[in-house]
Amino acid sequence: MLKNILSASACEQCRICCEYDDSDIWDAPGFSEDEWQEAGLEGRFPYEKRGSLYYLVMEKDEKGLYHCPCLSDTGCILGEHKPFRCALWPLYVVRTGDGLALAVSDVCPAVFPKTDAEILEGLRDNLPRIRKAVEKDSALIEELHENYRLLAGSDRIV
Template sequence: MLKGLLENKSCRECRICCGFDKTDIWEMPVMNSDTAKELSRLRPDTEFTEKDGAFIVKAGRLEGDELFFCPALDKEKGCILGDKKPFDCSIWPYRIMDLNGTWVISICPVCGELYNRPLRELVEFVENGLGEKIYKYALENPDIVKKYDHSYPILKVLGEENTDNCLKRTIN
């Protein structure tokens, strides 16, 4: 989904988005049932937490500097889910977040490949179609909307005309 902005090679070499410590475990991707089933087929020992038809891989309690790596990560091949990867992963480091009842599109500051690019370039990518895709998916799958984290720069605030829909989806 980020073709033209982010090279597959860069992601394959970095993989920072596939590892989580106790401070960013909340960033675990939300999966739909089809993706969770596929991951279970490929990695039968994977355990999930389910909420309202959405699934998140159980990481367990992490201590100290302990890291949990997504079970879909193969150290040689990258993500074994390919085109079936979670939507969260297909748009990372972009995020849709809830800031006091208003949805915003932000960017995760740990992706060095994109975070060091000109802000104008990141915003243009959102404005040229990615933002609309993220918003549409979030309306249908509100579990991907994370609570806003102040360390994530906001690239787009979804307009007031969408605020009522955002609030309804977040509350329900």
């Protein structure tokens, strides 16, 4: 979904979006019912269901990090079947006082430095898909966190 603003090679080198510590494990993505079925994960990994979303259980390693079990040495095993939140990361659809908007996390070293205009232009073709996903399942909408930057003008898009 982000190929116009985030290169595959940047992701391969970083992988920060697939590792969590105790302070950000809350940000591990959940799968909607449709995404869970599409990904074919039932019986492959332990999971828990919270509300309408499925979450993969991640064990803490010796360094205190949790790793997504879908991350392999060659990248994500889900390919095109990543859940919405993985496909959109480091962007989020967030609630604001004015409705819904797009925000970018400061954790991604490749996307956060880009201008709002660059990000929004790179997303243009995917905006209908983003709108459709959050209309179908409001659990995909996040709360605005202090390390997110609201993208200027995105409130007219989402």
